[in-house]
Amino acid sequence: MAAMPLKDLLVHVNGSKHAGKRIEIAVRLAQAFDAHLAGLYALPEFTMPIYVAAQIPADIVTAQRQLAERGRDKAKADFEERARKGAVKFEWREADGDPGEVAALHARYADLAVVGQNDPDEQLPALDFDVPERVVLESGRPTLLVPYAGEFPTLGERVLVAWNASMQATRAVNDALPLIARARKVTILAVNPRGGPAGHGEVPGADIALHLARHGIKTEASHINADDIDVGDVILSRAADMGADMIVMGAYGHARLREIVLGGATRALLAHMTVPVFMSH
Numbered sequence: 001m002a003a004m005p006l007k008d009l010l011v012h013v014n015g016s017k018h019a020g021k022r023i024e025i026a027v028r029l030a031q032a033f034d035a036h037l038a039g040l041y042a043l044p045e046f047t048m049p050i051y052v053a054a055q056i057p058a059d060i061v062t063a064q065r066q067l068a069e070r071g072r073d074k075a076k077a078d079f080e081e082r083a084r085k086g087a088v089k090f091e092w093r094e095a096d097g098d099p100g101e102v103a104a105l106h107a108r109y110a111d112l113a114v115v116g117q118n119d120p121d122e123q124l125p126a127l128d129f130d131v132p133e134r135v136v137l138e139s140g141r142p143t144l145l146v147p148y149a150g151e152f153p154t155l156g157e158r159v160l161v162a163w164n165a166s167m168q169a170t171r172a173v174n175d176a177l178p179l180i181a182r183a184r185k186v187t188i189l190a191v192n193p194r195g196g197p198a199g200h201g202e203v204p205g206a207d208i209a210l211h212l213a214r215h216g217i218k219t220e221a222s223h224i225n226a227d228d229i230d231v232g233d234v235i236l237s238r239a240a241d242m243g244a245d246m247i248v249m250g251a252y253g254h255a256r257l258r259e260i261v262l263g264g265a266t267r268a269l270l271a272h273m274t275v276p277v278f279m280s281h
Contacts, residue, residue: 006033006178010110012103012135013039013079014128015071018116022146023079025155025276026114027086029144033178037090039079040106041072042099044125099127100134107139112175117273119148132270136251142175142280143251147273152245155276159183160244161219162235162265163190163205168250172280173208176248179278181217189238190223191231232268244275251279 011026013019023039030037076092083090095102107113118129136143146152156179163169173180180186193204205221212219226234239247252266269277 005035006111007035008110009033009035009037009112009114010103010107011037011039011079011114012099012116012131013041013075014099014116014131015075015124016116016119016122016128016148018119018122018146018148019075020078020082021148021152022114022116023082025144025146025152027082027088028155029112029114030083030088030090031086032182035088035111037083037088038106038110039076039083039090039092040103041075041092041094042102043068043072043094043096044099044127098130099125100130100138103131104134104138107135107141107143110141112142112144113139114144114146117145117147117270122148133253136266136279137253137281140281142172142278145270145273145277145279147275150274152276154245156180156183156246158185158242158244158246159187160235160239160242160247161186161188161208162247162249163188163208164193164250165190165208166250166252168252168281170208170250172248172250172278173212175280176278177215177217179246180212180248181215183217185242186212186217186219187238187242187244188219188221189235190221191234192225192227193223230268231265232272235265235269236272236274239275246276246278247273248278251281253281 009026009030011023026037072094113135115132115135118132132145159180161173188205188209190204204223209219209221224234
């Protein structure tokens with residue numbers, strides 16, 4: 001049975017100097033799957049306590065809003081130029097509000113959301129830095145996270161699947177089937193595999209490899225025991241060794257009351273990713 005194709009894509013666009021990179025990847029995906037691409041820009045509301053606002057002249061507030069709108073217009077022009085050049089079906093969306101909340105909401109109506117890794121050295125509205133985590137944890141949809149550093153001429157030709165037999169990893173593999181099915185090489189990596197009813201079976205990674213084989217996807221299953229090394233570091237090291245151009249993994253964590261709590265490997269990959277990471281929660 002063929003994997004369901006990606007037909008509805010969303011890319012988060014903001015004032016980051018790295019936004020063009022994720023737009024280009026989203027355009028390439030839209031080309032590959034003949035998909036519709038929506039570019040989303042969230043304009044953070046310029047809010048402050050009433051006692052502070054009362055002391056700030058109205059023209060200062062207006063100037064602040066106009067500056068933000070000029071940034072949005074520049075981002076829109078860049079997105080539309082790249083989409084037209086790629087000859088894909090596209091639309092532009094914009095909304096006022098918390099960027100993470102807005103992006104997670106719009107991602108619910110897409111097959112895949114493309115967002116960018118945060119660059120800690122970049123000066124952006126503070127709320128923009130919540131976007132990757134909130135889309136991953138709150139949208140209910142798979143998310144492709146694009147690193148701010150590096151160039152990625154290919155995507156999904158050499159895929160590393162970080163497998164731990166969890167619900168999240170299972171969902172990530174299933175969600176990534178349209179991409180994995182096109183790969184030239186797929187490697188399944190189980191780090192510190194555990195046994196038992198909730199574990200990996202007799203041979204770690206063999207069961208998911210067999211499942212993928214029934215989809216016509218040939219894989220190599222491997223496992224490594226490295227109790228003294230961070231799991232995220234092991235995944236990134238193996239990805240570098242095999243020349244992977246995409247990592248597929250489950251995302252672990254929750255977001256409550258503006259507090260985002262991530263699992264160790266999820267946090268490590270979000271901070272130190274070297275290739276695009278496909279995550280599902």
